[in-house]
Amino acid sequence: MASLTLRQQMLRTLVVWATLLACMMLFGPDKVPVVALILPFVGVYIALYNLWKLASMVRARYLVANGEWEPRRKLGMALCVSVVLLLVLQSLGQLTVRDIGTVVAIVVLGYLYLTRSRFTVSKQ
Numbered sequence: 001m002a003s004l005t006l007r008q009q010m011l012r013t014l015v016v017w018a019t020l021l022a023c024m025m026l027f028g029p030d031k032v033p034v035v036a037l038i039l040p041f042v043g044v045y046i047a048l049y050n051l052w053k054l055a056s057m058v059r060a061r062y063l064v065a066n067g068e069w070e071p072r073r074k075l076g077m078a079l080c081v082s083v084v085l086l087l088v089l090q091s092l093g094q095l096t097v098r099d100i101g102t103v104v105a106i107v108v109l110g111y112l113y114l115t116r117s118r119f120t121v122s123k124q
Contacts, residue, residue: 020044
């Protein structure tokens with residue numbers, strides 16, 4: 001897949017957020033099947049990750065001297081998943097300070113583990 005330009009990523013992010021907002025305004029949680037209650041959390045993850053990519057592209061274009069864009073894909077995914085996990089806990093009424101610390105520790109350790117390990121397939 002070809003890399004997106006800043007304008008294309010901005011448009012994609014705007015469309016994703018607008019779609020998420022429209023869906024959350026149109027469909028009430030009391031009127032949808034229980035299985036469909038997962039979809040807003042998936043939408044929030046997609047919207048946050050698109051925002052992460054947009055912020056990375058803006059950073060590369062305007063704040064980095066050489067203008068190279070090296071996306072921190074794993075870090076963005078880990079942060080977006082942790083935010084969604086905290087939102088899930090909050091929506092269930094189970095979010096405490098202890099949970100926040102646990103989620104942060106899991107994300108930090110998981111990110112460090114994934115960035116240090118190399119997953120390669122050996123040819124035999």
